[in-house]
Amino acid sequence: MNENEQRVLSALKAGGLDSVSIAKKTGLEQSTLGSVLAKLDADGLVALEKSEESKLELTGEGRKYSKQELPERRLIGAIKARMLLDDAVKKAGLAAGEKGIALSWARKNNWIAISSEGGKAFVQKTGDNESADERALKEISGGKKGRADVLAAKNLVARSLVKVIGEKSFSAKLTKKGAAQLTGAHDAGGNKGVVTSLTAQILKSGEWKGRQFAEYDLNTLVSPVSISKKHFYKEFLNRMKMHLVGMGFREIRSTLVETEFWNMDALFMPQDHPAREIHDIFRLNYKGILPHPGLTDKVVEAHERGLAGSRGWGYKYSKDKASQVIARSHDTGISARELVSNLKCPDKVFFVAHVFRPDEIDWKHFIEFNQLGGYVVDESISLPQLMGYLKSFAVDVCGAKNVKFAPSYFPFTEPSCEMMAEINGKWVELGGAGIFRPEMLAALGVDKPVIAWGLGLDRLAMLYLGINDMRELATSKIELLKQK
Amino acid sequence: MVTVNVSKKRLLEKTGRRSDADLFEAMHQIKCPVDCEQDGNLIVEVTGDRPDLLSVEGIARNLRGYFGKETGLAKNGFANGKLEVVCDANALKLRPVVVGAVADGLKLTDERVKELFEFQEKLDLTNGRRRKKASIGLYDMAKLKPPFFFKALDADKTKFIPLKGGKEMSLNQILKELDKGREYAHLLNGMRKMPCLVDSAGEVLSLVPIINGESSAVTSGTRSIFVDHTGTDFSACNASLNIVCAHFADLGAKVTKVKITAGGKGFWTPDDSPIEMNVGVEQVNKMLGLKLSAKQIADCLGRQRIGAKVDGDNIKAGIPAYRADFLHPADLVEEIALGYGYAKFEPLAPSVYTKGGLSEGTLNENFVRDFLVGASFLEVYTHVLTNEGKIKKAQSGEELVEIANPVSSEYSVMRATVYPNLLDVLSKNSHNTYPQDLFEVGETVLFDGKEDVKMRTVQKACAVLCGPSANLSKIASVLSELCGKIFSGEKIEFVKNDFPQFIAGRSAAVLVGGKKIGFVGEASPVVLENFGLQMPVALFEVEI
Structure with a gap:
């Protein structure tokens, strides 16, 4: 005992x-x-x-649907002849979150058939019998309860429309x-x-x-215990940091919000660069302060007329645009700040940076994510050296078996390259690097060659942690937090 | 990255390859990797610096060089032609740059015309910056009477039948009623007179940069095309015109220059003279870590379709006018690396010694995480972007750091506090057993006029106790112990302070060495109700 x-x-x-x-x-x-x-x-x-004996009770969502019908019922109600799926959704007046729910249950109920033609999805009605969910919802909202209902309502509990009160x-x-x-x-x-x-x-x-x-x-002898532990993704990030420290890199941090000046101008990205358009950057309604004229004017000159033997971009630079405050959209601006305030040679620097970018929100895209990036300052920098760093990140840090290199394009590096790596039998795009452009370095007053590099972290984390949906990295499920 | 559709069959024909065995790898090595293959078409991702690769002709031109089939500058020297475009000063005030060319002897098919329009659209989007900097027009010469005029015409009185518009419309009507009109109307914002191209018979070729006239539309029967570029930036227009002309030349057309006359002075476009740039052998070898001879370097450039002459220890390069991406000799060095082949480089193992270390922020963060896990709190990780609704439900008095252009109302604000997110996590776990004691160490954004970005990024530690016995005394004990460890030697005080999120009389401000670093308290039942929680919650949040 x-x-x-x-x-x-x-x-x-x-x-x-x-x-x-x-x-x-x-x-x-x-x-x-x-x-x-x-x-x-x-x-x-x-x-x-x-x-x-258990009591069933409608959740807030369940109450809403018992009044206005389930989303799948509203969808099927809107479908007459074969029609465009988008039209049916619009006609049914489904809210943003309801479309997926409606489709998935209408399908399970064998109410609809979906086909695609010319890249567009069409939907057709195949039935509309009252579903078990609808019956159960009606009964529960009518106040019935009991063991039989628990079974019928199992689905509704899974859909978070009904909760069981009293274990x-x-x-x-x-x-x-x-x-x-x-x-x-x-x-x-x-x-x-x-x-x-x-x-x-x-x-x-x-x-x-x-x-x-x-x-x-x-x-x-044993029974389940409730443990508290560190977050799996934070631990993944920490392991990456420790690898970099082991390679002699020092970590720096920076601010989550930036001016366009540091986020882009200081990197010699022209102000009309496509990646700077409104749909690629989260703006805040504030204007920041530009650095001292000695630095700002050099950056302006690099853009307008060129520095260090460059032709420049040849356009009229706007200091107003430069002072726009934004949510940091990539991590390279951190390098610019550090190179200006704390230049050393040789030096190896890294950062894990939280960045923000407007995008679709689905299993492989999210609007905020982490980047691992950094730079190396050294007199003898060359393309094979840069590839050497990338390769050791892939092999020593990420456990890759093989790597391949190809050219790439970043506005602030030349030459630039990207690396594919074979990890767990899969070839993935792991990261990119390049030698900072002479125009950028000259404007920032840096007289040494500098390699810039970056690795995408979130996809890598998914690969390592066995997670299929990027949103799960910030999961709310306590069960998952304890288990991973 | 811009995506473009390319017929694989045409690409193989144009490059003289029998199979696609090494085609994909080659395309990856010249900056236009294949994303996937669909029904004989390749979906190609072209890097942002290479608008000349946005058509099958451009990719094939570079590939012929890469495979050594045809190297050096393509022979595209264009002769002066017969066409003149006379520009009115008023029109140039509205859109300052006009350039053009004529391509004769074209043999088009429906497929070629479709390719041409897709190519035009991608160029407008990228190099033309959504038609602002440069926009392209294509017209059937046979249907027009030269010379042409660039004029500012009345927005209400001027009428023509726009492409696929079906009826005669005024310029203002076009901007209001047509899709393309609405999409680009901002470029002609409120103008009473708008820039138009017209021919000698008064026929409107186009309302630039919006839409062409139906009467001069290019079809598979078109033999001779007039192509114009209008815009705000001469080099962008000229480069793009050269890209289109090179495409026509590769299609077998005879391209001639057009005379642009403005204020009595005329000049011929496109300017197709190669861009001269020099680079030293030593500089190349240092950056690439190679020992190439001047001759080898010239060969590498040739494979990238760049003209190169050896001049002692220097290479004199002639960059084709359709390449707009050369600003500095560093750009030539990359081109040499491409011609050499990225796959051939041997990575050098890192050998520079420097001392590594974690940042102060990470050291603090990890200290607090270790402590709180040891105190039986489960770590969560939540997003920095949140929404006003969640913050209001949590009755946080913080000033909102709003995103001006959010993509979702769920994520419209950057967080200044962490605890609303933790309450949100609790609200999604009411089906699980209690207690649920959670923590997060994360970054927040606070207003601070002294910062150059007007805001300060602050790392905060937040911990919540949620369960039958959660109370202020318990959470304050944890906090007191934690503060004693982080701020050893400093005076730690809990000062009576009411907060909207806490029960009155059951909260405190936390002071370290007299400076306020956060708060601790028992969540008010109103807040708990807002999050659907039926368990008491006690929490703290402090800057670390």
Whole structure:
């Protein structure tokens, strides 16, 4: 008999109790208590009475749908002849989050068939019988309850439209065998009983001497425990950081919001660059302050007329645009700030930066994500060196088996390259790098060659953590947080 | 990256390859990797610096060089032609740059015309910056009477039948009623007179940069095309015109220059003279870590279709006018690396010694994470972007850092506090067993007029106790212990302070060495109700 079983038996000493009272008395979680009672019942130590009466209650969403019908019903109601799926959704007046729900359940109910033609999805009605979900929703909103409804409503519970109030409850009382066991265990005065729990009192009095200890049943030794732990994604990021530190890189941090000046202008990205358009950057309604004229004017000159033997972009630079405050849209601006304020040679720097970019929100895209980037300052920088760094990131940090290089384009580096890496048998685009452009370095007053590099983190994290949906990296599911 | 559709069959024909065995790898190596293949078409991703690769002709031209089939500058020297475009000063005030060319002897098919329009659209989008900097017009010469005029015409009185418009419309009507009109109307914002090209018979060729006239539309029967570029930037227009002319020349057409006359002075376009740029052998070898001879460097450039002459220790390069991406000799160095082949480089293992280390921020963060996990809190990770609704539900008094152009109302604000996100996580776990004790260490954004970006990024630690026995005393004990560890030697005080999110009399401001770093308290039942929580919550949030 284990500790928990012993506690339950003791709690029942004074008479039979329901499970809530037992939990209170023993301090055990309901989930643990269930398995303990089942074991005691099987051993014939307690008599268990289960009552499965549960109450069903509509959630807020469930109440809404019981008033205005389920999304799939509204969808099927809108479909007459074969029509464009988008039109049907619009006609049904489905809210943004409801389209997926409506489609998936209408399909499961065999109400619709979807086909595609010329890249467009069409939908056709194939039936509209009242579904089990609809029936159950009606009954529950009508106030019916009971065991049969629990089964019918299982789906609704899974859809978060209905919740079960009141767990399954048990009541238990000691059997004769159980009472005898309990007496035996606690019969510390007599010499016949076995000791089930070694207590401070027994130790102090020396009563344990010559007594037998009850054996544990190793088959029922363990029960689930609730643990607290660090977040899997944060730990992944930390492991990446430790790898970089091991390679002699020092970590820096910067601000989540930036001016366009530091985020882009200082990197010699022209102000009309396509990546700077309104749909690619999150703006805040504020204007920031540009750095001292000595620096700002150099950047203006690099853009307008060119520096260090460059032709420049040949356009009229706008300081107003430069001062626009934005949510940091990529991590390279951090390098520009650090190169200006803290230039050393040689130097190896890295950062894990949270960045923001308007995008679709789905399993592989999100509007904020993390980038791992950095730079290397060294007199002898060359393209093969740059590839060497990238390769060691792939092999030493990410455990890649093979790497391949191809040219690439970043507005702030020349030459530039990208790397594909073979990880767990899959070729993935892992990162890019290049030598910072002479115009950029000259404007920032940097007289040494600098390699810039960056690796995408979120896709990599998904690959390593076995996660299929990028949004799960910031999961709200406590079960998943404990399990991963 | 811009995506373009290319027929694989045409690409193989144009490059003289029998199979696609090494085609995909070659395309990856010249900056136009194939994303996928669909029904004989390749979906190609072209890097932003290479608008000349946005057509099958351009890709094939570069590939012929890469495979060594045809190297060096393409022979596209264009002769002066017969056509003149006379520009009115008023029209040039509205759109200052006009250039053009004529392509004769074309043999088109429906497929070629479709390719041409797609090519035009991609160029307008990228190099032309959505038609602002440069926009392209294509017209059937046979249907027009030269010379042409660039004029500013009355927006209400001027009428013509726009392409696929079906009826005669005024310029203003076009901007209001047609899709293309609405899409680009902002470029002609409120003009009473608008820039138009007309022929000698008074026929309107186009309302630039919006739409062409139906009467001069290019079809598969067109033999001779007039192509114009109008815009705000001469080099962008000229480069794009050269890209289109090179495309026509590769299609077998005879391209001639057009005379542009403005204020009595005329000049011939496009300017197709190669861009001269020099680079030293030593500089090339240093950047590429190679030991190439001047001759080898010239060969590499030739494979990228760049003319190169050896001049002692220097290479004199002649860059084709359709390449607009050369600003500095560093650009030539990359071109040499491409001609050499990125796949042939041997990566050099890093050998520079520097001392590594974590930032102060990460060291603090990890210290607090270790502490709180040890105190039985489960770590969560939530987003920085959140929404006003969530913050209001949490009754946080923070000033909102709003995104001016959010893509979703769910994510319209940058967070200044972390605890609303943790309450949100709790609200999604009411089906799980309690207690649910959670924490997050994360970045927040706070207004600060002293910063150059007007805001300060602050790392905060937030922990919540949620369960039958959660209370202020318990959470404050954890916080006190934590602060004692982080701020050892400093005075830590809990000062009576009411907050809207907490029960009155059950909260405090947290001061370290007299400076306020955060708050601690028992969440008000109103807040709990807002999040659908039926368990007490006690929490703290402090700057670390």
